[in-house]
Amino acid sequence: MKLSVSKRSEQIVLSEIRSMSIECDKVNGINLAQGVCDLEIHLLTLLRSKTVSFNKLFFYKKKSLFMLTFVGLGLYDEEDLTLKGLEAIRNADVIYAEFYTSPLGGKTIEAMERMYGKRIFVLERSDIEETAEGGILKLAKHQKVVLLSGGDAMIATTHLDLRLRAIDMGIETKIVHAPSISSAVAGLSGLQNYKFGKSITVSPAYKDVISEVPYETIIANRARGLHTLLYLDISMSIAEALKLLEAVEVNKNGNELKQTILVGIARAGSDNPVVKADYMNVLNSYEFGALPHVLIVPGNLHFMEKEALIKIAHAPEDM
Amino acid sequence: MKLSVSKRSEQIVLSEIRSMSIECDKVNGINLAQGVCDLEIHLLTLLRSKTVSFNKLFFYKKKSLFMLTFVGLGLYDEEDLTLKGLEAIRNADVIYAEFYTSPLGGKTIEAMERMYGKRIFVLERSDIEETAEGGILKLAKHQKVVLLSGGDAMIATTHLDLRLRAIDMGIETKIVHAPSISSAVAGLSGLQNYKFGKSITVSPAYKDVISEVPYETIIANRARGLHTLLYLDISMSIAEALKLLEAVEVNKNGNELKQTILVGIARAGSDNPVVKADYMNVLNSYEFGALPHVLIVPGNLHFMEKEALIKIAHAPEDM
Numbered sequence: 001m002k003l004s005v006s007k008r009s010e011q012i013v014l015s016e017i018r019s020m021s022i023e024c025d026k027v028n029g030i031n032l033a034q035g036v037c038d039l040e041i042h043l044l045t046l047l048r049s050k051t052v053s054f055n056k057l058f059f060y061k062k063k064s065l066f067m068l069t070f071v072g073l074g075l076y077d078e079e080d081l082t083l084k085g086l087e088a089i090r091n092a093d094v095i096y097a098e099f100y101t102s103p104l105g106g107k108t109i110e111a112m113e114r115m116y117g118k119r120i121f122v123l124e125r126s127d128i129e130e131t132a133e134g135g136i137l138k139l140a141k142h143q144k145v146v147l148l149s150g151g152d153a154m155i156a157t158t159h160l161d162l163r164l165r166a167i168d169m170g171i172e173t174k175i176v177h178a179p180s181i182s183s184a185v186a187g188l189s190g191l192q193n194y195k196f197g198k199s200i201t202v203s204p205a206y207k208d209v210i211s212e213v214p215y216e217t218i219i220a221n222r223a224r225g226l227h228t229l230l231y232l233d234i235s236m237s238i239a240e241a242l243k244l245l246e247a248v249e250v251n252k253n254g255n256e257l258k259q260t261i262l263v264g265i266a267r268a269g270s271d272n273p274v275v276k277a278d279y280m281n282v283l284n285s286y287e288f289g290a291l292p293h294v295l296i297v298p299g300n301l302h303f304m305e306k307e308a309l310i311k312i313a314h315a316p317e318d319m
Numbered sequence: 320m321k322l323s324v325s326k327r328s329e330q331i332v333l334s335e336i337r338s339m340s341i342e343c344d345k346v347n348g349i350n351l352a353q354g355v356c357d358l359e360i361h362l363l364t365l366l367r368s369k370t371v372s373f374n375k376l377f378f379y380k381k382k383s384l385f386m387l388t389f390v391g392l393g394l395y396d397e398e399d400l401t402l403k404g405l406e407a408i409r410n411a412d413v414i415y416a417e418f419y420t421s422p423l424g425g426k427t428i429e430a431m432e433r434m435y436g437k438r439i440f441v442l443e444r445s446d447i448e449e450t451a452e453g454g455i456l457k458l459a460k461h462q463k464v465v466l467l468s469g470g471d472a473m474i475a476t477t478h479l480d481l482r483l484r485a486i487d488m489g490i491e492t493k494i495v496h497a498p499s500i501s502s503a504v505a506g507l508s509g510l511q512n513y514k515f516g517k518s519i520t521v522s523p524a525y526k527d528v529i530s531e532v533p534y535e536t537i538i539a540n541r542a543r544g545l546h547t548l549l550y551l552d553i554s555m556s557i558a559e560a561l562k563l564l565e566a567v568e569v570n571k572n573g574n575e576l577k578q579t580i581l582v583g584i585a586r587a588g589s590d591n592p593v594v595k596a597d598y599m600n601v602l603n604s605y606e607f608g609a610l611p612h613v614l615i616v617p618g619n620l621h622f623m624e625k626e627a628l629i630k631i632a633h634a635p636e637d638m
Contacts, residue, residue, distance in 0.1 A: 159506075164626055187496065188494065192476065194520070
C-alpha cells in the first residue's frame with residue numbers, strides 16, 4: 001500500500017539526510033556505500049508508509065541513539081538469536097554481518113533476511129580490520145549500525161578491537177548476547193560447566209608445522225582434573241583435529257590422549273546435534289556429519305558425568 | 320469469539336485425554352495437577368477455536384512428539400531467550416520454570432506469560448529433585464513439557480540429573496540453548512574468552528566457615544596466567560564476595576588478590592550493565608546496583624585486554 005507524500009514531508013526527510021553529512025561516494029567499499037543509499041531509501045519508505053510519524057524521523061538526529069550494536073547470532077540457524085537481538089536488528093538503520101570468525105552453520109543470508117525483514121551486508125575481514133574507520137565506524141557515527149556474528153557477541157579479538165576503535169571515535173557501543181558453544185557443550189555432553197579449564201583452538205598445520213599448544217593445554221588442564229574444550233578451525237572436522245593431536249602425542253612419546261575417552265560434538269544448537277564419546281581410534285572414523293564440529297577432552301569424571309557420557313553420548317559402558 | 324462444538328468432536332477430544340491416562344488427582348503437587356487440568360482446558364479451547372484441525376489434535380498421541388525440552392531463558396529479562404526457545408514454549412503443552420539455580424533478574428512470571436502467551440508454573444527444588452517421577456517426568460511421558468531456567472539450559476547439575484532420569488523413563492529430551500554469563504563476561508569486560516581457567520562459585524559462610532576453594536582456584540588459575548570467573552551465590556553482592564575472599568587471603572597471609580585489578584559486573588544482558596575494574600579497596604564500596612553480580616579475577620593481561628579494562632571498565636590508567 002503506497003500513500004502519497006507531501007512536498008513538505010519530503011523536504012524534511014531530505015534535510016535530515018543532508019544533516020548526516022554522509023555522501024555515498026566518500027564511503028569506502030561497495031557494501032558500505034550501498035548501506036548509505038539503502039538508508040536514504042529506508043527514510044523515504046518510512047515516510048511513505050502508513051505508520052510513519054515525525055517523532056520516528058527525529059531519532060536520526062538524536063546522537064545518543066546512534067551506535068554500534070554487536071548482536072550475536074547464536075549457535076546454528078537463523079532462529080538462534082534472542083528476541084532482543086531481533087529487536088536490535090529491526091530498529092537498526094544498517095545491518096552488517098561477518099562470517100570469518102565463526103561459520104554460517106545452518107543459516108543462509110537469504111533465510112536471515114527473510115526472517116528478520118532486513119537487508120544484510122556481509123563484510124570481509126579487511127572491512128573490519130583495515131578500512132573500518134572509513135566504513136562501518138564512519139556510518140555508526142550517524143546511524144544505528146548492527147554487526148552480526150555467529151555465537152555470542154564480542155568473543156573474537158577482532159570484535160574487541162573494533163569496539164575499542166569505536167569508543168575512540170566517540171561511538172556508543174552495545175552488546176546483545178547469544179548462545180555460545182562454550183556453555184552449550186556442557187549441556188549437550190553432560191560434562192559440568194565449572195570443571196572446564198582453559199579452552200584452545202586447533203588450527204591447521206602451517207608450513208607442515210603442527211602447533212603443540214592445544215596438546216599442552218589438554219595436559220595442563222588434566223593435571224588439575226579439568227576438561228578441555230577444543231574449538232576447531234572454521235573448516236576443520238573432528239577427524240582432522242584428532243589427526244593433528246595424535247601427531248603431537250606420537251612426537252612427544254605420550255599416550256595420555258590415546259587412553260582417554262574423548263567427546264565429539266557436531267552441529268550444536270541444531271535439531272540434530274551429534275554427541276559421541278569414545279576412544280580416539282573409534283572417534284576418528286565416526287560419521288559426525290556436517291560442520292561445525294568441536295571436541296572435548298575430559299579430565300576427571302564425576303560419577304554423574306560418567307553416567308551422562310554413557311547415556312547421552314553413547315560412550316562404552318566399561319569406560 | 321466462541322464457536323459451537325459438535326458432540327462428535329467433543330467425544331474425540333475427551334478420548335484423547337483419556338488415552339493419556341493421566342488423572343489430576345493422581346499427580347503430586349498443586350502446580351502439576353493444575354498443569355494437567357490446564358491441558359484439558361487447552362484441548363477443548365483448541366477445538367473451540369477457529370483454527371483447530373484434527374491433525375492438530377493427533378499430535379497428542381504421536382509418541383515422538385512427547386518430550387521434555389530444557390529451554391534457557393538467557394541472561395536478564397524476558398527478551399533474552401532465542402526465537403527457537405519461544406517456539407518451543409508456544410508448541411508445548413505445559414510450561415514449568417525454576418528459579419532456584421539462577422535468579423529471575425529483570426523478569427517476572429507475569430511479564431514472561433504476557434510475552435510468551437502461555438501460563439508458567441514455577442517449581443520448587445523438591446519438585447525437581449524429589450518428586451519429579453510422579454510430577455514433571457510423569458507428564459513428559461504423555462505431553463510436550465518445557466522446563467525454563469535462567470542462563471543457558473542444562474548447566475546446573477540438578478538439570479542433568481533430571482535429564483538422566485527422563486532418559487531412564489524413555490522420555491526424549493531436548494535442549495534449547497540461551498546466552499550464558501560464562502561467555503557474556505568476556506564480551507562485557509573485553510577479557511578474552513580463551514584465557515579463562517576453571518570457574519567457581521562463591522558461597523556464603525556455612526556455620527562461620529568460609530570455603531577456601533574459590534581463593535585457591537584463583538591462585539591456581541593465575542599461576543597459569545589465566546582469568547577466573549567467580550559466580551556469586553544467587554543473593555550475593557560483589558561487596559559480600561570480596562569480604563569473603565579477603566578474609567581467606569588474610570588468613571593465608573597472602574596479598575595477591577589485594578594487589579590485583581578485579582572486575583565486577585552487574586546485570587549482564589540488561590540495558591544498563593555495570594562493568595567496573597579496580598583494586599579491591601575501591602570495588603568493595605563501589606555502587607554496582609541491583610543483582611545479579613559476578614566477579615572476575617584477571618590473570619596476565621594482553622595489551623588489548625588492558626586497553627579494554629581502561630576504556631570499557633574504567634580501570635585506573637596506571638594499572
